[in-house]
Amino acid sequence: MALLRRDLLGYTPLYAEKLDPSLSSIGDSKESFYFGSLKGVLAQRYPNQWPSEGILPSWRQTMECYYKNVLSVGRKLLGLIALALDLEEDFFEKVGALNDPTAVVRLLRYPGEVISSDVETYGASAHSDYGMVTLLLTDGVPGLQVCRDKSKQPHTWEDVPAIKGEFIVNIGDMMERWTNGLFRSTLHRVMPVGKERYSVVFFLDPNPDCNVKCLESCCSETCPPRFPPILAGDYIKERFRLTYATS
Ligand SMILES: O=C(O)CCC(=O)C(=O)O
Ligand SMILES: [Fe+2]
DSSP: OTTBOBTTBEEEOTTSOOSSTTOOSSOOSOEEEEEOOSSSHHHHHSOOOOOOTTTSTTHHHHHHHHHHHHHHHHHHHHHHHHHHTTSOTTHHHHTTTTSSOEEEEEEEEEOSSOOOOSSOOOSEEEEOOSSSEEEEEEOSOOOEEEESOTTSSSOOOEEOOOOTTOOEEEEOHHHHHHTTTSSOOOEEEEOOOSSOEEEEEEEEEOOTTOEEOOOGGGOOSSSOOSSOOEEHHHHHHHHHHHHTTTO
């Protein structure tokens, strides 16, 4: 397939990904199309894999327009998160996170029919997103569930309603590392509901060279950093390696 993912951009087939690597299922029951940066060093290093204009006229322009708009919402949201943490509004700009960020849109399709298998198959198995924040739109078909307290076993899952005109926002793992757990990343999953489902996800992750290090205001002698500093690029690479280990 011409658009099969290169550096994860383009098309990802059914079952290629397993968001919860501890499961023994063949993979998550969904297919997707990824695209990322439109300009800058990352765009040159990881070029998008667009379908030809002949096959999908105006599709690329529509997607690029969405990308620019959702990225500007994401930047604004991070400014508000910085203020909530008593930091300067442009903190995430200043530490280089938003200078050529790893910002990716993912178009997802979950098929309605589920393969019969002894092993439980999910649309998206339980996971938290890797980066700073995720902005999610769905077509209103249920399936998305969230676990409010991921430290408590067994996990309790709640349905997340889709509200027209609103984003569902997930905190990512790198935000959890930065804030020493003050902002906890959201454990979530997508259950198969026997109905086709579409969603559009925007992952806003730091530039790969950004050092994600516990904020001074979030640690003390009695509450030391729970995570060592890590380069965002190294962290994301390892998470992708585990997620696609079986593909
Ligand atoms: O499709 C959804 O509602 C969520 C997808 C998701 O969690 C992901 O791709 O990380
Ligand atoms: Fe997710």
